[in-house]
Amino acid sequence: xxxxxxxxxxxxxxxxxxxxxxxxxxxxxxxxxxxxxxxxxxxxxxxxxxxxxxxxxxxxxxxxxxxxxxxxxxxxxxxxxxxxxxxxxxxxxxxxxxxxxxxxxxxxxxxxxxxxxxxxxxxxxxxxxxxxxxxxxxxxxxxxxxxxxxxxxxxxxxxxxxxxxxxxxxxxxxxxxxxxxxxxxxxxxxxxxxxxxxxxxxxxxxxxxxxxxxxxxxxxxxxxxxxxxxxxxxxxxxxxxxxxxxxxxxxxxxxxxxxxxxxxxxxxxxxxxxxxxxxxxxxxxxxxxxxxxxxxxxxxxxxxxxxxxxxxxxxxxxxxxxxxxxxxxxxxxxxxxxxxxxxxxxxxxxxxxxxxxxxxxxxxxxxxxxxxxxxxxxxxxxxxxxxxxxxxxxxxxxxxxxxxxxxxxxxxxxxxxxxxxxxxxxxxxxxxxxxxxxxxxxxxxxxxxxxxxxxxxxxxxxxxxxxxxxxxxxxxxxxxxxxxxxxxxxxxxxxxxxxxxxxxxxxxxxxxxxxxxxxxxxxxxxxxxxxxxxxxxxxxxxxxxxxxxxxxxxxxxxxxxxxxxxxxxxxxxxxxxxxxxxxxxxxxxxxxxxxxxxxxxxxxxxxxxxxxxxxxxxxxxxxxxxxxxxxxx
Numbered sequence: 035x036x037x038x039x040x041x042x043x044x045x046x047x048x049x050x051x052x053x054x055x056x057x058x059x060x061x062x063x064x065x066x067x068x069x070x071x072x073x074x075x076x077x078x079x080x081x082x083x084x085x086x087x088x089x090x091x092x093x094x095x096x097x098x099x100x101x102x103x104x105x106x107x108x109x110x111x112x113x114x115x116x117x118x119x120x121x122x123x124x125x126x127x128x129x130x131x132x133x134x135x136x137x138x139x140x141x142x143x144x145x146x147x148x149x150x151x152x153x154x155x156x157x158x159x160x161x162x163x164x165x166x167x168x169x170x171x172x173x174x175x176x177x178x179x180x181x182x183x184x185x186x187x188x189x190x191x192x193x194x195x196x197x198x199x200x201x202x203x204x205x206x207x208x209x210x211x212x213x214x215x216x217x218x219x220x221x222x223x224x225x226x227x228x229x230x231x232x233x234x235x236x237x238x239x240x241x242x243x244x245x246x247x248x249x250x251x252x253x254x255x256x257x258x259x260x261x262x263x264x265x266x267x268x269x270x271x272x273x274x275x276x277x278x279x280x281x282x283x284x285x286x287x288x289x290x291x292x293x294x295x296x297x298x299x300x301x302x303x304x305x306x307x308x309x310x311x312x313x314x315x316x317x318x319x320x321x322x323x324x325x326x327x328x329x330x331x332x333x334x335x336x337x338x339x340x341x342x343x344x345x346x347x348x349x350x351x352x353x354x355x356x357x358x359x360x361x362x363x364x365x366x367x368x369x370x371x372x373x374x375x376x377x378x379x380x381x382x383x384x385x386x387x388x389x390x391x392x393x394x395x396x397x398x399x400x401x402x403x404x405x406x407x408x409x410x411x412x413x414x415x416x417x418x419x420x421x422x423x424x425x426x427x428x429x430x431x432x433x434x435x436x437x438x439x440x441x442x443x444x445x446x447x448x449x450x451x452x453x454x455x456x457x458x459x460x461x462x463x464x465x466x467x468x469x470x471x472x473x474x475x476x477x478x479x480x481x482x483x484x485x486x487x488x489x490x491x492x493x494x495x496x497x498x499x500x501x502x503x504x505x506x507x508x509x510x511x512x513x514x515x516x517x518x519x520x521x522x523x524x525x526x527x528x529x530x531x532x533x534x535x536x537x538x539x540x541x542x543x544x545x546x547x548x549x550x551x552x553x554x555x556x557x558x559x560x561x562x563x564x565x566x567x568x569x570x571x572x573x574x575x576x577x578x579x580x581x582x583x584x585x586x587x588x589x590x591x592x593x594x595x596x597x598x599x600x601x602x603x604x605x606x607x608x609x610x611x612x613x614x615x616x617x618x619x620x621x622x623x624x625x626x627x628x629x630x631x632x633x634x635x636x637x638x639x640x641x642x643x644x645x646x647x648x649x650x651x652x653x654x655x656x657x658x659x660x661x662x663x664x665x666x667x
Contacts, residue, residue, distance in 0.1 A: 037177025051358045052176040055139075057133035066124045067181060075185040077114045080108060081193035082328040090321035129174045136169040136357070143361045148451040150431040154390065160235055163477065164356040172354040186340035187331055197329035201308070207282060207301050219345030222287055226349050229279050236276040243269035302330050318474035374449040374457050377556035377587060379442050381405045381428070387436035388420075388427060398421045399610035400437070401412070410588040415607035421591045422463060425559055428589075430454055454652070459552035463561040463591075465545035467536075469521035472509040472544070473662035476500060479548035492516045495551060503547035504574055508540055520544075539568060554586075561591045572597075595633045604629065606628045 056064050084107040091100045128470070144152065144162070152158050198205040243265050244253045256262045309326045383403040389396045398420045405411050413421050417551065426432055427439060431453050439446045446657060459479075468475050473492040476499055478485065483495040491497075496516070500506040512518035512534050519533035520541075548564060566571040572594070590598050598604055599618040606614040606621070606629045614621055614629050621629040 041384075045351050048355050048358050049176070051362060052173045052351075052354060054130050055136055055173040055512075055620070056128065056177045059135040060128050061126050064127040064130065064177070065126055067121065067177075068184070070121045070124060071181045071185045074114070074117050074121065074187060075188035076192070077110055077117070078189060078328075078332060080197075081110045081114070082193070082196065085328070086108065086321035086325045088321075089324050090178075090319050093320050094662040125174075125178070128177070129171075132173045132177070133170050136173055138356065140169045145658045148430065149415065150426065155222055160238070161356050162360060163238055164353065165360040168350075168353045169357040169361070172350050172357065176350050179343040179350065181412075182343035183340050183347075186336040186343065189510075190336040190340065193329040193332040195334065196325050199485055201305075201326075207305070214297060215291065215341050218290040218294050219341050222345060223292055225286060226283055229283055233276050235281055236272045236279070240269050240272035240276065243272065245550075298404060305330055320382035344486050371450065372444070372448045374441060375452040376441060377407045379407060381557065381587060382443075383424075383427075383437070384440060386427065386434045387438060388423060388432065388434050390432075397428075397610055401607070401610070403605060403611055403612055403615075405557070405589060407587050409603065410590065410599035410601045412604040413436040413589060413591045413607065414595060414598055414604060414632070416592070416632075421607055422561060425460065425462075425561055425589075425591070428557070429458060429460065430561065457556045458559065459549045459555040459557070460559040461546055461549040461561060461563050465542070465548075467520070467541050467544075469519070471514075471517050471519055473516035475520060475544050476547045476551065479551035483551055484538055496547075499547040499550040499553075500544075502550050503543045505540060505543035505547055507535075508543075546566045557587045557589065558587045559591070562593065563590075564592070564594065564597065595629075595636055599633075606632075622655065 084103055088100065088103045088107060120659055134258055135223050144561070149317060152162060174514060196207055217500055234251065247256070247262065247265055247269065252265075256265065262612055306327070381404070386398050387396060388398040401420070403425065413424070415421055421614075427434060428446075430446055430449075433447055440446050441449065441454070468478065470478075476496045479499070480495075509516050509518075519652040520536055522533040522535055542563070546560075549558075549560070588601075592598050592603060601618075604614075604618055604621055605612055608614075608628060614624065614627060621627055622633065624630060
């Protein structure tokens with residue numbers, strides 16, 4: 035299922051999305067935060083004015099009541115001391131609500147993405163990772179930037195007015211002194227946003243190596259092969275590369291900001307000398323000087339905060355565009371409207387061509403194949419022949435680049451992906467081991483059947499699926515039965531139920547049980563369903579598979595040719611195309627047949643006579659008729 039490349043998202047749309055997130059997440063917390071920002075901005079202005087009145091009254095220039103002024107000033111000080119804690123509370127509520135809403139919207143969009151290109155395309159995967167990171171914090175950071183601009187602007191207006199009352203010229207110079215800093219910060223914001231993608235990719239690779247070094251997945255091979263230092267060095271290479279990018283940004287920030295900062299400081303220093311001279315000459319009061327000092331500091335600080343907030347907001351908008359691209363239109367919506375019905379006749383692959391990207395080789399090259407309702411088809415071929423890719427197309431994770439796949443004569447593209455997938459049951463070769471309870475691991479195959487009995491036990495469908503897959507005794511015997519967590523990753527040292535880790539073969543049976551919950555579907559696909567099982571378990575599961583889904587289409591993919599020989603028809607994929615097709619006996623009789631060659635070569639490994647050398651099987655001279663199934667299976 036292919037999608038066009040994503041286009042850049044406009045900044046107004048990004049800003050509107052962030053605002054909608056904040057409004058929709060918690061309106062009262064947002065309103066309280068805005069109100070607190072205005073109060074916090076007004077407090078310093080009132081405090082500076084009262085300070086001037088108090089100083090002038092104490093030095094004989096003012097006429098206001100000293101005690102009342104001092105009490106009012108103290109009250110403002112208490113209020114300004116408490117407001118940050120109230121503001122932290124409101125912002126915490128807003129931050130958590132926005133992060134929750136943003137995460138919900140993002141993964142709703144991810145779940146609605148009908149194909150796998152979001153995960154298998156490195157560019158799209160990086161975009162998804164950026165969306166995950168920016169979706170958590172960026173909306174709140176944008177709101178905080180807006181609040182800083184609002185608070186700084188309000189403070190700036192008040193103090194600029196007070197400063198203009200002392201010297202309009204100096205007020206204008208202070209304001210103009212902030213313009214170079216604004217330009218510098220905007221340039222830095224663009225550079226930071228451009229470097230963020232490189233930082234994210236490097237950090238993702240670093241996390242990959244650190245996960246290998248700190249997890250159980252690769253622990254045995256790391257110690258056996260002695261590759262810990264190799265992986266550690268690869269991890270450090272990525273970290274050093276990220277550090278170099280960040281260092282270059284720090285150096286650029288220093289060089290770009292140096293001159294604007296010196297200019298603003300020079301204006302403030304010159305203004306201070308002028309004001310002190312005016313006080314000495316008697317044209318300004320000491321209170322005026324205190325107002326001037328507070329005003330210059332606040333105007334420059336407010337301008338600096340506003341400029342930084344604008345620049346940071348610009349940077350956050352650039353980064354948050356990745357979230358908007360994924361969450362609001364990052365993928366073309368599927369326009370199919372038809373609902374797939376029960377398979378009545380057949381599935382037809384008609385001259386199907388597919389490759390994962392235009393610059394990659396073809397995986398399927400004109401595959402033409404029919405799977406009839408009630409028929410079992412074995413799909414075989416060497417690694418890379420295209421077997422698993424064919425399953426992805428049947429599930430509509432991708433669409434063919436050329437050709438079509440028909441479900442009772444209707445192109446799969448015309449069905450909604452959800453309705454089509456509801457007609458399938460698949461055991462994937464790379465099935466997932468969910469870090470959940472045993473019952474949940476099976477019930478995920480069909481959540482509608484994940485009901486509990488009145489006594490809290492797992493539903494009968496879950497237990498029956500486990501029985502059919504041959505894993506019921508194992509799960510029932512766990513410390514908490516079916517409610518045992520199949521992981522040890524979520525518990526502390528003192529937890530009584532610390533979870534259980536199943537073996538590979540046991541996990542494969544759990545995955546099979548998950549698929550058996552959907553055994554009534556029209557197409558049952560098993561991709562290497564016994565690869566992790568012992569010989570006895572392979573024979574048991576093979577017998578189960580032969581009885582599965584009678585009356586429904588079954589597609590069995592396996593490298594063990596003995597598992598597919600009982601299929602109604604066997605299809606050999608070679609080089610992305612159907613090379614041979616027919617029942618086992620017919621394919622074995624083909625002169626120079628590739629299937630027969632593979633079957634005999636595989637079967638030879640199971641039979642060796644007493645004289646030592648291996649003999650060919652499956653009808654070759656030296657093996658009694660009827661023995662081929664024994665030695666091959």
